[in-house]
Every structure is written in C-alpha cells, then in structure tokens.
Amino acid sequence: QKEVEQDPGPLSVPEGAIVSLNCTYSNSAFQYFMWYRQYSRKGPELLMYTYSSGNKEDGRFTAQVDKSSKYISLFIRDSQPSDSATYLCAMSWGAQKLVFGQGTRLTINP
C-alpha cells in the first residue's frame, strides 16, 4: 500500500463547476499537507499548504485536512479552463521530504 493514495482520474467538468480533489494517506506522522499544480511539461508549483488539521482558503481554492480520517481535499470554486492541469497532493512530517500522490488530471471544459 502506498503512503499516499490519489485517484488519477481523469476528471472532466464544465466551466464554473465546483471541483473536489482528494487524497488519503496511511502515515499518521504527516503534519504538513500540500497541493501542487502541474501543467503539461512543466514542474509542479505550490498552490497551498496546511499544517495539521483544518481548512485554508485562498481565492477560489480551499484546502481541507482531516487527520482523524487521514483524508485531505482541495476544492476549486468557479473552475476556469486555465485550471486544467494535474493536481498533486504531497505530505511531509518535518523531514524536508515530500511524499506525493499519483496526481489527478483535471480538465475544465469551456
């Protein structure tokens, strides 16, 4: 079993829809939870990170962490075609080492 599991999709939704992306994990030591966005043939770029449990909002993006369920989510409101990319969750326990999920390929259709 992988430490971090992420549904690879692909996920295709119409413009303006609310998108929900999720990851589960098995290592209870994880304390930092991150979401990266990766456009085709580009490196990952950090979208948001959360420490421990709770919610964090940044514009149209909301990250949620539920440590009791070992489950994290990223919500995208009013999705735009420019949001089309692969979204990677990543986690860390303070050892400066990120453990990534498989990535979910998202397409927003105009």
Next chain:
Amino acid sequence: EAGVVQSPRYKIIEKKQPVAFWCNPISGHNTLYWYRQNLGQGPELLIRYENEEAVDDSQLPKDRFSAERLKGVDSTLKIQPAELGDSAVYLCASSLEGSRAGTEAFFGQGTRLTVV
C-alpha cells in the same frame, strides 16, 4: 528573480550510455532536491542536499546514479549506464534551509529523459 533552472530540457540516449542533468537552484536556497517523476505518477525523492552535504540519499540507486553539489550551489545528477527503466522526468527543487518540512520547495521545469 529567476526560478530553478534545469538543463537540458530533453535528452534522448541509447541504453548503456551515460547522461548528466544540471540544476541551478534559486539564489540563497540551501536545500536542493532531485526528484524522479515517472509517467502518470507523482515525483519521488532521489536525493536531498543541505548546502553541499547529501543528507538523504536513501532512494538513490547508487549502483548507477550519482550526484554532486559543488560549493553548495549548482548540482549535477548522473546516470551511468542508463537503462530503459530510467526514462522519466528528473525534477530539481530548492528551498530555504529550515523551511517548514519542505513546504516551500520550488521546482524547475524538469529534464525529460528517454532511453531507447
């Protein structure tokens, strides 16, 4: 400010040949990472440097992979000899020393290696 710079962007080599990748991190970033990303997968850490010291190389296949970071700035990752299974994107990332568990790591665009 320039981001993490990697070269080359693309490399095609025959199996058993050597190959090297180069990375220039963001100025002032003491921590440097090399990740490998297979098609349809998330990146996996190969090696992490704090300045010029490799502090985590547990996932580096040392029989064929080597890395160095001279003077604690630029870094080179080498594969010799390359195998078909080494085809992947090799990503370099950097962060400030002591940044929260690597949460503020910035990635380069990667080098896409194809071994034929």
